[in-house]
Amino acid sequence: METIQCIEGRRSVRRFKQEQIPEKTLEELVSAASYAPSWKNTQTVRYTAIYDQALIARIANEAIPDFPANQKTILGAPVLIVVTTIDKRSGYDRDGTFSTSKGTHWQSFDAGLSVQTFCLAAHDKGIGTVVLGIYDEAAVSRLLDIPEGESVSALIPLGYPNEEPHMPLRKTTDILLRIIK
Numbered sequence: 689m690e691t692i693q694c695i696e697g698r699r700s701v702r703r704f705k706q707e708q709i710p711e712k713t714l715e716e717l718v719s720a721a722s723y724a725p726s727w728k729n730t731q732t733v734r735y736t737a738i739y740d741q742a743l744i745a746r747i748a749n750e751a752i753p754d755f756p757a758n759q760k761t762i763l764g765a766p767v768l769i770v771v772t773t774i775d776k777r778s779g780y781d782r783d784g785t786f787s788t789s790k791g792t793h794w795q796s797f798d799a800g801l802s803v804q805t806f807c808l809a810a811h812d813k814g815i816g817t818v819v820l821g822i823y824d825e826a827a828v829s830r831l832l833d834i835p836e837g838e839s840v841s842a843l844i845p846l847g848y849p850n851e852e853p854h855m856p857l858r859k860t861t862d863i864l865l866r867i868i869k
């Protein structure tokens with residue numbers, strides 16, 4: 689697929705076929721994500737892939753308390769990816785102090801770059817994804833036994849699409865782009 693076609697054609701997919709995603713394919717997606725840029729090449733983003741439907745159901749029921757739409761999306765996914773990031777590296781100097789006035793901001797920035805790369809690679813292979821930001825981080829960490837020093841950055845249900853979502857309106861470049869000559 690052409691790069692621009694992949695970027696423009698990716699949509700958030702919230703309904704999936706039950707067809708399974710091979711582990712090998714997931715490895716390819718995470719490998720693609722490893723090419724994303726990161727703060728001083730620290731590569732702090734980690735992917736946990738959950739196939740266990742009982743665990744997915746527990747996450748939907750115990751870690752998405754007040755948002756039924758996300759519960760439904762997760763319950764319908766053959767695989768749930770939990771994206772975590774290692775704390776206190778991205779945006780930090782070696783002596784443990786912040787490198788910039790933005791503090792911990794760069795940790796999420798790196799996660800976003802990695803996740804978008806992952807999602808574009810998935811789309812290229814005909815696999816649908818949606819980034820979920822509404823979840824109870826403490827509950828997800830507890831259910832997955834996420835190691836101390838890692839934060840949950842996003843959930844990504846994924847699978848072969850069972851819908852063709854329309855494209856939410858995009859702002860035009862006269863709003864998005866400022867050119868200084």
Ligand SMILES: Cc1cc2nc3c(=O)[nH]c(=O)nc-3n(C[C@H](O)[C@H](O)[C@H](O)COP(=O)(O)O)c2cc1C
Pocket residue numbers: 698699700701702757758818819820821822853855856
């Ligand atoms: C940081 C972030 C958090 C998001 N959280 C959710 C979410 O909790 N639930 C959901 O259904 N979609 C979520 N989305 C998906 C957005 O709603 C979606 O990307 C946006 O509407 C544009 O649609 P598109 O991805 O199809 O282009 C999130 C996206 C991002 C980048």
